[in-house]
Amino acid sequence: MRKIFTVLGIVCASVAMNAQIVINEVYGGGGGTSAGIVLNQDYVELINKGTSSVTLTGAYLQYSSATSTSAVGASNIQALPNITLNPGQTFLIGEGTTTTSVGAALPTVDFAPTTNVLNMSATAGKIFLTSNNTPVASATDSNIIDFVGYGSTAVWFEGTAAAPAPSNTTSISRTNGVDTNNNGADFTAGTPTPQNSTSGTLAVSDFGKEKSLFVKNTFVKNNEIVFGANAKDVKVFNMFGQVIKTASVKADGTLNVSDLAKGNYIVTGTVNNEAVSQKILKD
The missing domain is CATH 2.60.40 (Immunoglobulin-like)
Known part of the structure; x- marks a missing residue:
């Protein structure tokens, strides 16, 4: 990131890391x-x-x-x-x-x-x-x-x-x-x-308490997605927008993804009645 635009579209170097x-x-x-x-x-x-x-x-x-x-x-x-x-x-x-x-x-x-x-x-x-x-x-x-x-x-x-x-x-x-x-x-x-x-918040950044509690390991090395909170209606999407896994998990629970190929996926779910999503990379 080289410069920062404010919500008014004006370049402003003093606007820290917000709104970029x-x-x-x-x-x-x-x-x-x-x-x-x-x-x-x-x-x-x-x-x-x-x-x-x-x-x-x-x-x-x-x-x-x-x-x-x-x-x-x-x-x-x-x-x-x-x-x-x-x-x-x-x-x-x-x-x-x-x-x-x-x-x-x-x-x-x-x-x-x-x-x-x-x-x-x-x-x-x-x-x-x-x-x-x-x-x-x-x-x-x-x-x-x-x-x-x-x-x-x-x-x-x-x-x-x-x-x-x-x-x-x-x-x-x-x-x-x-x-x-x-x-x-x-x-x-x-x-x-x-x-x-x-795609709403199907993005790679986490904002807010619910999202910070959702997926704990966005870089998945050991075939297990680890969740930081109770999450309902969990879905894993591939790059074509197809649902390839569904689950509901408890806090500190895991979802096995050993059957998925290496690459990027989108995980969505509901935490504290808020819809959340996270991009993950499976190694």
């Missing part, structure tokens, strides 16, 4: 015809990881190749609509695709650009969220709100390392909503989980 919209997930493997592509379209997913509603006015996405050190080209600068997101809410932007693309369709996107559509690399690149359309020419440009350099050949990235390389079958997404300004630490590669704004 950042890049949450990137998939560049869509839009082709190669065997194994899982989605028929590239996408970028934004998220409000703060604790209050946020408006981004006049924001842009900019994209450049992993190895480029030149200013972003005009055709790779994409105007975004005015975006207002509630805490934990996501915003799905559909990018490069073709009529012959293979793979599953995205959920209904929140924004389908008709000009300057970004055709991103599946394995390495740089994606920027900016406050205006001035071409990004360096990793420290003042108009950068947030950016992700991904793949081993990326020459610009936040922190000490680039985000891992995605592929035709994997995206890169923030690990439990973390933004430490270190792409290598903040992102992991896994099963794509595109989520639009109507």
Whole structure:
């Protein structure tokens, strides 16, 4: 995260870590015809990881190749609509695709650009969220709100390392909503989980007491999801929005997921009569 927008859409460096919209997930493997592509379209997913509603006015996405050190080209600068997101809410932007693309369709996107559509690399690149359309020419440009350099050949990235390389079958997404300004630490590669704004709080950040009590281990290493409170109507969704497990669990209880493949999933349930959800990564 490079700059912070307040709920009025004004850049304000004093607004601590509240009300910030950042890049949450990137998939560049869509839009082709190669065997194994899982989605028929590239996408970028934004998220409000703060604790209050946020408006981004006049924001842009900019994209450049992993190895480029030149200013972003005009055709790779994409105007975004005015975006207002509630805490934990996501915003799905559909990018490069073709009529012959293979793979599953995205959920209904929140924004389908008709000009300057970004055709991103599946394995390495740089994606920027900016406050205006001035071409990004360096990793420290003042108009950068947030950016992700991904793949081993990326020459610009936040922190000490680039985000891992995605592929035709994997995206890169923030690990439990973390933004430490270190792409290598903040992102992991896994099963794509595109989520639009109507997914409610099916996002990777926890806000409020109920959510903090829900899933205790969002990185699942030992085939058991551990819950911190009594949770009713627990459902586990795959990337296509299909329910693949259901349960009700007690506080400190577990749900065995040994039969699930490695990757990202969404867990929903009811805690203290409040609907909650959490993105998990199964290793």
